[in-house]
Amino acid sequence: MRTGSMRVAEVSMPAIRHNVGRIRALTGGVVIAVVKANGYGHSARFAAQAALDGGATMVGVTDLEEALALREAGICGPILCWIHGTNVDFVPAVTEQIEIGVSTLTQLEALAAATIVAGKPAVAQLKIDTGLSRNGASRADWDALFARAAELHRAGTVRVRGIFSHLANAGDEADRAQAAEFDDAIATLRAHGVDPELIHLAASAATITSPHLHYTAVRVGIVIYGLSPVSDKTSAQLGLVPAMTLRSEVIMLRGVPAGTGVSYGFNHVCETATTLALVPMGYADGMPRALNGSGAWVTIAGEPRPIVGRIGMDQFIVDVGPQAGRIKLGDPVVLFGDPERGYPAVEIWAGLMHTINYEIIAGIGSRVLRIAADAEPGTDAEPSTDAGPAAQGAAA
Numbered sequence: 001m002r003t004g005s006m007r008v009a010e011v012s013m014p015a016i017r018h019n020v021g022r023i024r025a026l027t028g029g030v031v032i033a034v035v036k037a038n039g040y041g042h043s044a045r046f047a048a049q050a051a052l053d054g055g056a057t058m059v060g061v062t063d064l065e066e067a068l069a070l071r072e073a074g075i076c077g078p079i080l081c082w083i084h085g086t087n088v089d090f091v092p093a094v095t096e097q098i099e100i101g102v103s104t105l106t107q108l109e110a111l112a113a114a115t116i117v118a119g120k121p122a123v124a125q126l127k128i129d130t131g132l133s134r135n136g137a138s139r140a141d142w143d144a145l146f147a148r149a150a151e152l153h154r155a156g157t158v159r160v161r162g163i164f165s166h167l168a169n170a171g172d173e174a175d176r177a178q179a180a181e182f183d184d185a186i187a188t189l190r191a192h193g194v195d196p197e198l199i200h201l202a203a204s205a206a207t208i209t210s211p212h213l214h215y216t217a218v219r220v221g222i223v224i225y226g227l228s229p230v231s232d233k234t235s236a237q238l239g240l241v242p243a244m245t246l247r248s249e250v251i252m253l254r255g256v257p258a259g260t261g262v263s264y265g266f267n268h269v270c271e272t273a274t275t276l277a278l279v280p281m282g283y284a285d286g287m288p289r290a291l292n293g294s295g296a297w298v299t300i301a302g303e304p305r306p307i308v309g310r311i312g313m314d315q316f317i318v319d320v321g322p323q324a325g326r327i328k329l330g331d332p333v334v335l336f337g338d339p340e341r342g343y344p345a346v347e348i349w350a351g352l353m354h355t356i357n358y359e360i361i362a363g364i365g366s367r368v369l370r371i372a373a374d375a376e377p378g379t380d381a382e383p384s385t386d387a388g389p390a391a392q393g394a395a396a
């Protein structure tokens, strides 16, 4: 049961729809919206719903459990998943019409076997390794894999709907080499008599930078959440709207004299008399402890204020200055959101942490309540909430 809203990730459904529309306009082709890892922290259900409403053809997740959770949450659109454990059971995938990214002959045979148990055909997309050296079939395995895939396709057992690969983002030349390898794989598959409908290589970065790599579809994650995949362009410069506003509230205010130590280790000592505001979010909620002393800030009642002292598991402290009369208990604290609205950009934290925006948003903890905000004109529906997989399980 959720009783409060002191830790909230507000997810703008119109922003996600807008971002998908933007990518559709940019590519003119099919958009596969990646909602793995709980929709990059936004709630996979909200992200999938908004992406499909915004014109995505399909959603993608990493594994079958994520895919089945989306089906349980009521997402009925096409879903693709592409990383499988050695003991994966594909029967529910076939039953629930989840498309399977197939990297190996073993996986293909397991999928074919599952169609017999499930009593209906499966849909596969062949995953090719073109140089990233991760998931996907390497060149040496193409012939055997494609021959068997073609046989199953012709038999109507496993329909081969697509072929895809993933880039290393190691520069334009490396991208072109991977694309050439991918072209060989596509030609080889066609030579085996299968003409795939969905051909996709580009994730967000190549979608933005390399129109020649769009093929018939793009498979994008970070951009649908309105964040930039490249360090030299902001969301606004790309016409994207950040979908998540991570917020909390002021739950205590304390006037302190100069010389007051703050939080564990007293590694911050107030130089002057000031007012400290307590905010109930911490590293368990995805706020990196290493932000301690880095100069990170939040907005309180719309104004920028510095985080001071160590970030705890459940709380952190903000110096709101000596004349804090204007700040009251319950005032909203925004940790990050759309900089166009005056909020700190998530990229500030990412920069301070020497990481990428992806890692920050994917790390938002399970105690943070996801709320879908649908503020488009003419809609006054109650915001829906997603308390996460644990709570869904408890309710089931």
Ligand SMILES: *Cc1c(COP(=O)(O)O)cnc(C)c1O
Pocket (backbone or CB within 6 Å): 034, 036, 166, 203, 204, 205, 219, 220, 221, 222, 223, 229
């Ligand atoms: C995560 C992932 C994506 C999406 O990447 P973005 O950079 O967020 O667009 C696409 N394809 C695969 C295989 C992935 O694992």
